[in-house]
Amino acid sequence: MILWFTVVQLVVAVAAGLLCLIMGFAGKRPNDWTVGSLALIELLLIVQAVLAIVSPFAGNPALGDPLEYGVYLVSAILLPIGGAIWALLERSRWSTVIMGVVALALAVMIWRMQVIWITPIGG
Template sequence: MILWFTVIQLAVAVAAGLLCVILGLAGKRPNDWAVGSLALIEVLLIVQVVMAIVSPFSGNPAQGDPLEYGVYLVSAVLLPIGGVIWALLERSRWSTVIMGAVALSLAVMIWRMQVIWTTPVGS
């Protein structure tokens, strides 16, 4: 993974998470801002998938366990989709809070993927 891209992903995920939690606690139902913030995270994760495929061929192979990294990446790509589906099926303030929890969870997962990518196996 590329550190600057990880930082961008983290900033977007934390901002989206805080936005959704604040909107939800303020009583707002899922709206374009909340769903759009998770959509932006999803786009960045799809770019991360492409980068994870291309990076080893350009001299930036994963130092950690590639299977663990792959499971994190696939799970991270599916999580925003599930969160948005849930929010659109149950249109309440709490589904907006759940979308915030999804975004904050993705921030943790993105950082963990960075650690897996850069830390050699056995360290």
């Protein structure tokens, strides 16, 4: 993984999580801003998937367990989709809070993927 791209993903995920939590606890239902913030995270995760495929060929192979990294990446890609679907089906303030929790959980998963990528197996 590329460190600066990981930092960008983390900043976006934490900002989206805080936005959704604040709006949800303020009683706001899902809107373009909250669902759009999850869509932006999803777009960055898709770019991350492409980078994860291309990076080993460019001389930046994963040092950690590739299976563990892959499971994290696939799970992370599915989470914003599930959160957005939930928000669009339920349309309550609590769905906005759930989207915030999803975004913050994604921040943790993104950091964990970075650690897996740069830490050698058994290290």
